[in-house]
Amino acid sequence: MMIVNILNTGCLVEKNNKFVVESKVPIKYDVLMSNYTYTLTGGPAQYLAEPKTFAEISYLVKRSIEFEIPYLILGNASNVIVSDQGLKGLVIITTHFSEIKNNGLKLIVDAGAKLKDIADKAAEESLTGFEFACGIPGTLGGAIFMNAGAYGGEMTDIVKEITALDAKGNIKQYSHDEFSFSYRHSLAQDQNLVILQAVISLQVGSRQEIITKMKELNDRRAARQPLELPSCGSVFRRPPGHFVGPMIQEAGLQGKQIGGAQVSKKHAGFIVNIDHATATDYINLIHLIQETVFQKFGIHLKPEVRFLGFDEQS
Template sequence: MINNEGIVKANPNVEILFNESLSKYTHTLTGGPADILAFPETVRQTQSLLAYANQHEIPVTVIGNASNLIVRDGGIRGLTMILTKMNKIKVHENHTITADAGAALIDVTKAAQAHSFSGVEFAAGIPGSVGGAIFMNAGAYGGDIDDVVTGAEVLTADDQVVHLDFDQLDFGYRHCSVQDNHQIVLAATFSLTPGIADKIQKRMTHLNQLRASKQPLELPSCGSVFKRPTGYFAGKLIHDSGLQGFQIGGAQVSTKHAGFIVNVDHATATDYLNVITHVQKTVFDKFGVHLETEVRIIGEEPVKSL
């Protein structure tokens, strides 16, 4: 049994909520309750929360902007930390930017443009946080985070703050070493190049217009659901399987872009997961290709009533 009073006393300056629905924070507007939900604003607060959880054997889950995430309807046991209050962005004269994990990646691209730093334009429409972008090696339109990130500050599983350089981050397709080592990204450094502000803005505007024309941004979603299978495009496989518009409950395969699943009518996380399973089975039966999820799926299954 978690001592709610104890964690509050140990972290008096942190906003902490109990049994809080995560549907308020996810981009799908779905998700069950977090036993404990904390919003640290500093590295020290994050470190203190993790130390307390380790001491009392409380499981820990970390969430950024929850844009490429599905939280199951049973919610998350233990301590969940949302890092979006850790959002400072610092611009340096050597064409580098240091950003806290909770900073919006879009805000990093805006800061870069404002200072005529080029290289991160591809991320102008990615709705995730810096920490999430590192964790997933986020990318779009021919660019990936590992093209521009040189290092990161992380919190290890035993609550120590360490620096990881580029090689230690061991980036891969939608992968980073922090996933394997159960580390928490605290901040990252972006190395960019000199550019012309107007040209940078023009490129960002073009990519955002392209995104708006092709993706269902007008509806809640978890972003791109599936990884790109070798030699294929997930969206085309789903389209060619006749699945656009397929719906379970309130979750629907987008009619605008088959690689997205949108919340069209008070969907639950279970609706999302059932649509994902159906899409995977249908595509495999038709094309022999297994679609691996890109979206991060966490939390507990809901308790079934008798």
């Protein structure tokens, strides 16, 4: 997430109108984030734009800095919970910025490309190494931001170079080692970087074996996870030596419901939206899980999801 502090000036309204009206990239007002988030929750974004190129993203970021408008970059919004009160400033959605190019054993991928589409492209080119991410519901930018992983693989294993905007809106290149990957962490979180593109390094493989592996992983995911319902994916990070789902089960919370949010009956590590849940329902249920698990096991579950627009982060 990238936030730039906003100044409380008397000319704020006038500046904001100019910010939108004179923008070279279309900016919309008061757009419900529930139309974009995987949980189907979240209030209105003050402003929202959907750029399609490097230049448009860079322009929006620099314009936000110039006008002292907070800005936030989102891809698929699959691992976020947005406040019911919405988000101040400009939300930049990257899903239309999604080109995938082949370059030998490498794929050059825009940040807004969906992981599923990247996996399909890799399979098409008989390149192996990306199968682990084929079912992760997100875009490359978000996956790199949090070093997403599944089934024994992580973004750090395959990402070799990253192009990103720094906090001043300047385009910079980073090597894998410079990006400080660790469990669900990257340099982007520390320095508020906007990931634009990455080079993914893969290996030659059998197309049929790659496709078969992807099907196996997707079948496993469908059998174990509540993909049929809106959710924000895995809610908590895995504590060393423990599995989150069984801990929540043993704490007696599987199926627990607050408002329209429910601890999934299929996998207790997920919270699903079963009846017009609000972000507040999600937050309250997350807090209940944390408190109950801590009381029973003495372990604090740290959220894997990102909380946006809340005064206090969970």
